[in-house]
Amino acid sequence: MGFITRLRGELAEKTPAGIVVDCGGVGYAVAVPLSTFDRLPAVGEPVCLLTHHLVREDDESLFGFATPQERRFFQTLLGITGIGPKLALAVLSGLTPRELTAAIAEGDVRRLSSISGIGKKTAERIVMELKDKVDPVEALAARHGADAEAPPALRDAILSLIALGNKAEDARLIAQAAFEKNPKASVQDLIRLALRK
Numbered sequence: 001m002g003f004i005t006r007l008r009g010e011l012a013e014k015t016p017a018g019i020v021v022d023c024g025g026v027g028y029a030v031a032v033p034l035s036t037f038d039r040l041p042a043v044g045e046p047v048c049l050l051t052h053h054l055v056r057e058d059d060e061s062l063f064g065f066a067t068p069q070e071r072r073f074f075q076t077l078l079g080i081t082g083i084g085p086k087l088a089l090a091v092l093s094g095l096t097p098r099e100l101t102a103a104i105a106e107g108d109v110r111r112l113s114s115i116s117g118i119g120k121k122t123a124e125r126i127v128m129e130l131k132d133k134v135d136p137v138e139a140l141a142a143r144h145g146a147d148a149e150a151p152p153a154l155r156d157a158i159l160s161l162i163a164l165g166n167k168a169e170d171a172r173l174i175a176q177a178a179f180e181k182n183p184k185a186s187v188q189d190l191i192r193l194a195l196r197k
Helices: 068-078 085-094 097-105 109-113 120-130 136-143 152-163 168-181 187-196
Strands: 006-015 018-023 026-030 046-056 059-065
Touching: 006 026, 026 059, 046 068, 059 068, 059 085, 068 085, 068 097, 085 097, 097 109, 097 120, 109 120, 152 168, 152 187, 168 187
Parallel strands: none
Antiparallel strands: 006 018, 006 046, 018 026, 046 059
C-alpha cells in the first residue's frame, strides 16, 4: 500500500481548520498546524507540503507540514499513548519545533501544559518519552535561543561524549555544565571536565 508523503499543487482553500491542495484537478483536504499555516502562500499560489498519511479502518486523513522537523515531531508525538493527531497538531500549533525541543530537553512541563488540550500528566508523558529522542545538538541550539548557534566546541564535545557511550541527554547536560564553568575551553578540555563529573 502506498502512502502520500508529499503534495505539490495549487493552494485552493486556506483556513486554520484545514486547507485544500489542488493537484492536477484533485483536491486533497489537509490538516496543518498553525506553524505551517503561517507559512502558506495566498490562495491560488503554488504550494508544496510534506505530509503524513494516516490510514485507519474507517478513515483516511492527510496532515501537512512546512518542514521535516514539524513532520518528525508530529509522527513522534503520535507514538505517545493518549496523543492522537488532533492533540499532536495542537502541540505544534502551540510551540515551534525549536521551542518544543527546548521544553522537552529542559523538562519544562509547565510550558507544555500551557498548550490547549495538554494537561500536566500528558505534558509529563511527553517529556518522559521524548527526552532521549531529542537531538542533543538541536536541544543545545534551542537553549541558546532562536537565532543563536550552539558554540562549536560545546556541540563537538556533546557528539564526542555520545560516541563514548553516554546517553544523549546525559552528554548534553554534563557538557553544558563543563562549558558554563569554562566557556573558552577546547573540545578536549570540555570532554575531560565532563568526564570528571
